[in-house]
Amino acid sequence: MTEEAPTSSGEFEREAVPESALLGSGKFWGMYAGEHAAGTEFMIGPLFLAAGASLQDLILGLLLGNLLAVLTWRYLVTPIAVAKRLTLYYQLERIAGGSLVKFYNVISGLLFCFLAGAMITVSATAIGVPFNIAFDVPPAMLGLSNPAFTLLVVLVGGVIAAVAAGGYERVARVANIAAPWMIVVFAACGIVSLAQLEVSSFASLWEGTFWTDAIAFVRAKEAAAGKPPTVFGFGQIVIFAWLCNGAMHFGMADLTIFRFARNPASGWAPAIGMFLGHYMAWIAAGLLLAALIKLQPAATLNATGEVTANPGLLAYEALGWTGIACVVIAGWTTANPTIYRAGLAFQGVLPRSSPVVMTLFAGAVATIAGAFPNLSAKLLGFVGTYGTVLGPMGAVIFVDFYLMRKFGLRDEYALHSKTSINSAVLIAWLLPVVVGLYLIFVQGVFAAYAVIPCWFACGALYLLLSKFVQRPTT
Amino acid sequence: MRTATQIISLISFCAVSLPCWLFLAGRLDLETVQWLACLGTIGWFVATPIWMGRSAIVDGEPTI
Numbered sequence: 001m002t003e004e005a006p007t008s009s010g011e012f013e014r015e016a017v018p019e020s021a022l023l024g025s026g027k028f029w030g031m032y033a034g035e036h037a038a039g040t041e042f043m044i045g046p047l048f049l050a051a052g053a054s055l056q057d058l059i060l061g062l063l064l065g066n067l068l069a070v071l072t073w074r075y076l077v078t079p080i081a082v083a084k085r086l087t088l089y090y091q092l093e094r095i096a097g098g099s100l101v102k103f104y105n106v107i108s109g110l111l112f113c114f115l116a117g118a119m120i121t122v123s124a125t126a127i128g129v130p131f132n133i134a135f136d137v138p139p140a141m142l143g144l145s146n147p148a149f150t151l152l153v154v155l156v157g158g159v160i161a162a163v164a165a166g167g168y169e170r171v172a173r174v175a176n177i178a179a180p181w182m183i184v185v186f187a188a189c190g191i192v193s194l195a196q197l198e199v200s201s202f203a204s205l206w207e208g209t210f211w212t213d214a215i216a217f218v219r220a221k222e223a224a225a226g227k228p229p230t231v232f233g234f235g236q237i238v239i240f241a242w243l244c245n246g247a248m249h250f251g252m253a254d255l256t257i258f259r260f261a262r263n264p265a266s267g268w269a270p271a272i273g274m275f276l277g278h279y280m281a282w283i284a285a286g287l288l289l290a291a292l293i294k295l296q297p298a299a300t301l302n303a304t305g306e307v308t309a310n311p312g313l314l315a316y317e318a319l320g321w322t323g324i325a326c327v328v329i330a331g332w333t334t335a336n337p338t339i340y341r342a343g344l345a346f347q348g349v350l351p352r353s354s355p356v357v358m359t360l361f362a363g364a365v366a367t368i369a370g371a372f373p374n375l376s377a378k379l380l381g382f383v384g385t386y387g388t389v390l391g392p393m394g395a396v397i398f399v400d401f402y403l404m405r406k407f408g409l410r411d412e413y414a415l416h417s418k419t420s421i422n423s424a425v426l427i428a429w430l431l432p433v434v435v436g437l438y439l440i441f442v443q444g445v446f447a448a449y450a451v452i453p454c455w456f457a458c459g460a461l462y463l464l465l466s467k468f469v470q471r472p473t474t
Numbered sequence: 475m476r477t478a479t480q481i482i483s484l485i486s487f488c489a490v491s492l493p494c495w496l497f498l499a500g501r502l503d504l505e506t507v508q509w510l511a512c513l514g515t516i517g518w519f520v521a522t523p524i525w526m527g528r529s530a531i532v533d534g535e536p537t538i
Contacts, residue, residue, distance in 0.1 A: 040538055115538070177526055181518045184491045188511060191494040192504065244538055320508030322490065322515045383538055 034179020036277025039331030045285025065241025117369025161363020190284025246387025384447025489514030
């Protein structure tokens with residue numbers, strides 16, 4: 001909400017941010033206020049209920065988890081950001097080498113496409129409401145929804161990709177204008193749901209009978225479908241809330257933002273995004289599903305008789321057309337930069353390719369991903385996997401900044417040795433990630449649990465392997 | 475002009491945010507809440523772009 005020229009994260013890509021471009025804390029609070037009110041919040045909130053989380057665990061667990069996330073931004077990311085004032089990618093390039101950063105970029109680009117795919121699905125659920133197009137989630141992981149919904153996903157994905165190919169600035173402007181409105185719509189959805197659930201006092205809210213009734217409905221339908229009851233406890237909620245943005249704080253992606261910070265106190269700014277987007281909005285979105293279960297239980301069931309969150313329908317039942325508009329705009333304004341960023345990552349590997357073509361390619365991948373509804377239905381797991389894969393690179397930056405010299409090793413080794421792939425970084429990153437993915441996909445470990453062990457393993461391995469890999473440099 | 479559009483934005487903001495509390499208190503029906511929210515949404519997106527500047531930081535990274 002300022003008239004001064006905006007500072008793009010694309011500026012000063014290969015140099016430290018100069019003193020003249022530094023910004024005060026207020027700018028960061030302003031930016032983060034609308035940063036985490038995304039389309040995915042409409043899906044994540046109901047998934048907590050569908051996974052059987054109790055209301056008390058949710059209220060306290062999200063409080064603690066978001067607090068830990070803010071502390072991680074403040075004390076892990078910001079000190080390094082203000083000391084070096086470099087983007088994540090340039091800092092990684094100096095440590096890991098240009099070719100390895102391109103590889104990391106492609107991996108992150110693919111993950112961004114899947115994330116954008118979930119946002120496309122969420123937007124399509126809203127557009128489907130006035131056309132009476134049902135959001136069917138098939139039992140198979142790689143199953144498609146009904147043909148009408150799949151066609152809708154293709155249309156929505158096509159439009160989002162085309163807009164993203166036209167550049168990011170215009171969408172950023174719309175997102176900026178929409179942010180305060182989206183937050184208030186999220187809150188209004190939650191309040192309307194409370195009224196629909198006949199919650200008339202704080203005592204009845206804390207007692208949460210309406211929530212336990214909704215969970216009993218979910219469990220009954222699971223039992224009828226022959227599935228064991230899902231459990232989502234306090235610890236899982238805390239870890240999920242802390243690490244769902246693991247790529248941004250543990251993974252140091254937000255170095256790119258905080259390099260503009262005049263002082264480290266700006267690192268507290270994500271608190272506003274967390275407590276609006278990942279606290280208020282998640283709880284409000286969860287209440288939407290509880291209200292729909294109470295008012296129209298049949299509307300919450302998929303083809304196999306299990307409870308499914310349909311974000312568009314949930315928002316429509318609470319706030320009508322405003323709810324639909326919010327789901328569409330929240331999905332669009334977050335899917336768009338995600339596809340744009342993925343396109344840039346792909347273009348980094350093929351520098352002679354057109355950015356437009358690469359963005360459209362990223363949009364096509366995201367649209368294909370969005371056509372599989374289980375991706376968004378399993379968003380709690382996907383977000384943890386995203387942090388497990390991208391988060392550990394932050395440990396490399398942390399160790400390089402704080403420990404390498406103390407252990408008599410060269411920091412920013414790739415820069416000084418002029419290597420394009422620092423094998424110590426490559427192995428230190430991939431080894432824990434492969435183990436983490438094995439634990440998630442084969443052993444069934446809750447994905448967010450893998451983020452911190454992988455982060456520490458990556459940091460320790462990087463230090464250890466550097467002892468063997470590094471040669472004297474000039 | 476700027477002040478007028480800011481007032482329209484404020485009224486629009488209130489039209490989205492306040493009626494739901496009246497619905498919770500049993501003073502308003504849901505249909506009216508939804509209509510007011512719809513009008514508030516239109517007002518917000520018509521008036522706000524006229525006065526709201528761009529964010530000081532344009533972040534290109536995906537968010538969850």
